[in-house]
Amino acid sequence: MTAFIIRRLLQAVLVMLVVALIAFLMFRFVGDPINQMVGIETTPEQREALRVRLGLRDPILVQLARFIWNAAQFNFGTSYQFKQPVSEMILQRMPATLELSMVSAIFALIVGIPMGVYTGIRREAWLSKLFLTVSLVGISLPPFLIGILLIFIFAVNLQILPSFGRGQVVDLGFWSTGLLTVSGLKALILPAITLGLFQLTLIMRLVRSEMLEVLRTDYIKFARARGLTERAVNFGHALKNTMIPVITVTGLQLGSIIAFAIITETVFQWPGMGLLFLQSVQNVDIPIMAAYLMLIAFLFVVINLIVDILYTVVDPRVRLDGGAAV
């Protein structure tokens, strides 16, 4: 067990180092950092002096080590465009993205699981067929289109929900939350649905196929033979055993939810990290791009690690020897 965790940790560190190398190469070789910092009237001598002062004349490996050392302390320098420390800008916008991602993940779970159970138990019901067809359409529609359709229906035609922004936020020191005000909650509904819809269809299909599998097993037949109620069989015995893959997939999807928030945040002008990253891509603001890349990579690696370890704890059948556990 310990050996497994250590090996996983080493792999995680390796991935982070590779991502850091990519971020460093972007930072160092895409565009000239000096050109981005100074004005036109700066003389070549002043530029050279700045170059030396910032350590851009040091050997490349020294620069790489310094970059990684700074990145480990979440220091990514100053944004080219906004002239502000990148870490501050990202931390400021992180609560908005994390709140949106968490709420849509919860939405996907509490709607997706019952739908999956229903379609698994009542395979032939017309409602099941409707759910499955709609989910196929849901997978085919790009997320931004779903967002626009929701805006069109609920914000433009019915005019019951806002179409952009976070509404009123409450400042809790380091964290600004929109969950405590009515306008904040109302503003959250459409973006959360847009972001969670894909995960919802994924969870529904997963629960459905797991239910179909489990309901065929002997212990379910035995439970029926004992005369247990349908309810006890379906929810007490069957559903419980479908939860391990659901937890795993949801965990792994959490990272992609945060990344896909880029699109949702753009559609709804949600002031989160994704919107900041998109602006940095449009303006080739490399420090923000590098920082966002490192942050997302870190989130992915940590989530993967936790899921892997949880998996072995929850399900002892997972092979501990050999490479991949998933």
Next chain:
Amino acid sequence: MTSGPETRAEFLSKPHGFTTRVLDSDILHSFKQSKLTMVAAFVTLAFIIGAAFAPWIAPHNPFDMASIDLMDSLLPPAWEEGGDSRFPLGTDDQGRDILSGILYGARASLAVGFASVLFAATLGITLGLAAGYLGGTFGTIVMRIADIQLTFPSILIALLIDGVVHGLFEGVSRADTAYWVLIVSIGLSFWVQYARTVRASTMVERNKEYVQAARLIGIPPGLIMLRHVLPNVMGPVLVIATINLAVAIILEATLSFLGVGMPSTQPSLGTLIDIGQDFLFSGEWWITIFPGFALAALVLAVNLLGDWLRDALNPKLR
């Protein structure tokens, strides 16, 4: 149909030209079985033809400044009050016909989609073949990179590559490079699937007798990979490519919608939706909704075709 298995004589007596083989194949049979697939194929084909012949089919040329009249701007669809029969689906703020815009937009979307799938497949197949056949350190490195890349969603990778490429070509306008940047960023975010699939099948094929025989008579490794192994690993690649085409079209539309894809001077479906989004609130819904439906229909049709192809090529499901 005849009952029982064919005898060898019966089999040999039948004609075996290419056309007969196609007409008699299981794939065509399963195609005819599914109405949904036929509809999907029809819709896809209609889009491809409409896109390819857009300059001849489209009622207007949305890029010809001379033919655009600002007096025609923001007209609703023909069946609504105030609509004009010259513009069946209405016009945008510059008086450009929406229907023509969709045809030209589908042209850009499909061009980028096909080209990026081709690029991703070529890169992935080459690396996968080499990694599977040669193995060793090279194979390990390729697969490690693939593993790491697979952890990240393709939208993130495409956005990063897009930003980096624009940073590398400072001063070149986005409009001139849009096509190439899109193809490279979408292609580079999809190669992994091909590489992994091809590597896995190559590692199986590598040890089969026909490959050993080819090696024995002294055919160089490059030629063995290309002429003998490649044709035998192409089946799954076709399925991935079809499903990939739908994903590539979505990714292109998303990038264009986010403002880092096709510029508004040569819009794809995603750009059209992005342009129209601003007019949603002033009541001009047709500018964004029609291109949106076109995109959804195209993606759904290609997805259904991919699903069918996957099942039809899978002998376990017959």
